[in-house]
Amino acid sequence: MLDTLPSPPTDLEHLSREERSFTFAHFTCEHAWVIGNILRNALRTADAAAIIHISLSSNQTLFHAPSMPGLVPDTEISLQRKRATVLRWGHSTWYMQCKFGGDDRKFAEEYGLWEGERGRREYEIRGGGYPVFVKGVEGVVGAIVVAGLDGQLAHGVVVKAIEEYKELRDGFRSPMRSVTLK
Template sequence: MNTINLTELLDQEKQLLFAEFDNNIAWQIGCALKQAAEKCSAKVAIEVYAFEQVLFSYAMQGTSMDNQEWIRRKRQSVMRFGHSTFFSGQYNASKKRDFESQPHIDAKEYCTHGGAFPIRLKSGGLIGVVTVSGLPQEEDHNLVVNVLRGIIYENEDT
């Protein structure tokens, strides 16, 4: 699988913005992620977090508490650094450094394994994170991005 370059990852973040966001949209995203994962027989845990609370959480059969811990660490990384975890991981790799071993990073609290993507409004501001855990990191990332793309474009048409 080809790794997405940093410019493409930043472009995804610039393009995947919401005109508005509420609990119903969070539910729509979570359900769409579950359906997409089932379609490809993936076993993932899913979280949609916004407004300082978990709005959707689902753990598919075959996942474990480890997936929940990955989700927490991924979410915290996006909320602190403002970028998808896949971007942050690829950025640090491009600098030839390990994110989790930097002196200002607590590896028990943050990670840059792909699968967490920022929820941003077009009017500006990071309001939350969509996170998937259970697949290889690039696949987690792509699952989230593809579902967000579909939801955002669908909501723009209505």
């Protein structure tokens, strides 16, 4: 499945429109669970080891799981850097990678982050971090992150998972929404 993903666009205007086109009516742990499992199943099917992390901007983790064994501790660090980039700049890490041509130093210098390697430790511009927007809420509500894959591939798999989620949810009403708890 991963080898059949089309290359993501590199045009910043197109990427920005794509990010906003995935604006949710609301975003809960139910959304994260379904999207996270779509990602995990796709990565397992492709025999690709990665970490999937979905959280709110308040730092509340909604989904966190490896797709399979074989990851190193640095993958968690990459995940946190991608998440920080999405939350600070409100764009996918692929958008930021395209904006700076993959040049970490240029990115860090642009935002005054370059103090030796400091900029590289706090933020990462390799694809795989994606913003969650909710209608009527200003700014980024959360982030969907895949770490452990090539950035282009990570971006593509996240976009595909969100598209699949939207197709699944179209017209679906959870049976739990009609249950009243006392």
